[in-house]
Amino acid sequence: MTGPRIVIAGLGETGVLTAVRLSRRYDVVGIGAKPALVSGQELGLRLARPERWARDYRLDFASLRGLDRTRVVHGALTGLDLAGRTVAVRHLDGTESREQYGVLVISTGVSNGFWRRPELQTAEEVDDAIRDPHERIAGAATVAVIGGGAAAVSAAANIAKAWPDKRVELYFPGERGLPSHHARVWAQVRDQLVSAGVGIHPGHRAVLPPDFTGEELTAEPVHWSTGQPPTEADVVLWAVGRARPNTEWLPPELLDEEGFVRADPDLRVPGTDGIFTIGDVASTDPLRSSARNFTHTLLAANVRAYLDGKPLKTFRPPRRRWGSVLGPQPEGHTIYAPNGRGYRIPAWAADGLMQPLIVNRGIYRGVRDWRRRVV
Numbered sequence: 259m260t261g262p263r264i265v266i267a268g269l270g271e272t273g274v275l276t277a278v279r280l281s282r283r284y285d286v287v288g289i290g291a292k293p294a295l296v297s298g299q300e301l302g303l304r305l306a307r308p309e310r311w312a313r314d315y316r317l318d319f320a321s322l323r324g325l326d327r328t329r330v331v332h333g334a335l336t337g338l339d340l341a342g343r344t345v346a347v348r349h350l351d352g353t354e355s356r357e358q359y360g361v362l363v364i365s366t367g368v369s370n371g372f373w374r375r376p377e378l379q380t381a382e383e384v385d386d387a388i389r390d391p392h393e394r395i396a397g398a399a400t401v402a403v404i405g406g407g408a409a410a411v412s413a414a415a416n417i418a419k420a421w422p423d424k425r426v427e428l429y430f431p432g433e434r435g436l437p438s439h440h441a442r443v444w445a446q447v448r449d450q451l452v453s454a455g456v457g458i459h460p461g462h463r464a465v466l467p468p469d470f471t472g473e474e475l476t477a478e479p480v481h482w483s484t485g486q487p488p489t490e491a492d493v494v495l496w497a498v499g500r501a502r503p504n505t506e507w508l509p510p511e512l513l514d515e516e517g518f519v520r521a522d523p524d525l526r527v528p529g530t531d532g533i534f535t536i537g538d539v540a541s542t543d544p545l546r547s548s549a550r551n552f553t554h555t556l557l558a559a560n561v562r563a564y565l566d567g568k569p570l571k572t573f574r575p576p577r578r579r580w581g582s583v584l585g586p587q588p589e590g591h592t593i594y595a596p597n598g599r600g601y602r603i604p605a606w607a608a609d610g611l612m613q614p615l616i617v618n619r620g621i622y623r624g625v626r627d628w629r630r631r632v633v
């Protein structure tokens with residue numbers, strides 16, 4: 259190990275991948291509020307088939323070979339001392355400690371609904387938070403999904419496919435869903451929603467309940483500011499895109515007016531020395547897309563360049579969202595390109611090649627006992 263210590267603050271998708279990249283050469287400490295990588299991806303699959311989702315998207319840190327050289331600290335970040343170059347961490351037993359950094363990578367992501375939470379949790383609490391919404395939806399005859407983004411669309415489609423006897427209705431304010439994707443993506447996904455029996459209701463803007471947090475499934479009638487009569491359902495799922503950055507622990511001078519971490523094009527935080535940011539928390543571009551497009555490899559290269567005194571490279575964000583929308587399905591896994599074209603990877607290839615070889619081995623550098631994980 260050479261060079262100063264690199265502290266990765268937040269061990270979600272981007273934090274883990276950055277640690278995997280950097281720990282081969284540097285002394286890396288990763289700090290995370292969960293004992294596992296709990297992905298924010300594929301909400302629909304998580305709600306409809308939690309065991310299948312957990313196989314690929316809830317990975318104990320101990321199972322990730324790529325983290326073997328990272329010292330993982332299970333705790334919640336509570337503060338950053340810029341002058342002293344330390345972060346403060348609260349542990350499960352209530353004690354606090356500090357970690358000294360030479361380079362700090364801020365990757366604490368966002369909070370969104372009940373499926374992306376920043377709280378310090380044990381493994382049992384993580385599992386309960388995955389199982390409980392599934393059971394609540396399993397017991398409902400009617401489900402209303404509010405929102406038109408990927409989380410809402412994926413939830414509606416996957417719930418309707420898993421439980422064909424439920425009535426599933428999707429409501430969103432615009433003329434079409436997936437407004438940040440190419441129009442072709444919506445056209446294809448819309449067909450899938452219709453064939454799964456989902457009722458599609460454009461032009462519905464929900465009135466958010468007074469004490470709305472979006473953190474729970476609700477059962478009260480939904481009122482519309484767009485004039486339609488109220489809607490009732492046994493379970494209402496709110497996926498209205500109210501993502502909040504997990505930045506309460508950071509000094510305000512690092513943040514933009516919406517509370518996200520300010521970022522230069524090379525992923526450094528302006529006005530600081532040795533602080534980088536990546537992922538949904540990083541204010542890099544309007545779509546805040548640095549969690550995608552293998553940006554962690556650019557970040558790792560820029561950290562190395564920074565430490566070696568070499569020039570840093572620039573992040574070039576895509577103009578549209580792309581990738582998976584509905585997640586793995588029995589018939590295959592469709593990935594949508596930025597131009598809106600869908601490429602379906604057959605289920606045998608997604609399960610037999612893409613996940614074990616490209617994702618597990620290529621990206622995470624190996625997942626122990628993956629084949630034995632329950633689905």
Ligand SMILES: Cc1cc2nc3c(=O)[nH]c(=O)nc-3n(C[C@H](O)[C@H](O)[C@H](O)COP(=O)(O)OP(=O)(O)OC[C@H]3O[C@@H](n4cnc5c(N)ncnc54)[C@H](O)[C@@H]3O)c2cc1C
Binds near residue numbers: 504537581621
């Ligand atoms: C390989 C890959 C493929 C992807 N594919 C797609 C795709 O097809 N379609 C798409 O839309 N998106 C895709 N994404 C992006 C993805 O949907 C999200 O953008 C991504 O999960 C965000 O990662 P993150 O690290 O910023 O946040 P998160 O994964 O949410 O990680 C943040 C972590 O920080 C922790 N944390 C928060 N606060 C604290 C604190 N105070 N102390 C300690 N820990 C804290 C949280 O608990 C969490 O574990 C992909 C991402 C990757 C890496």
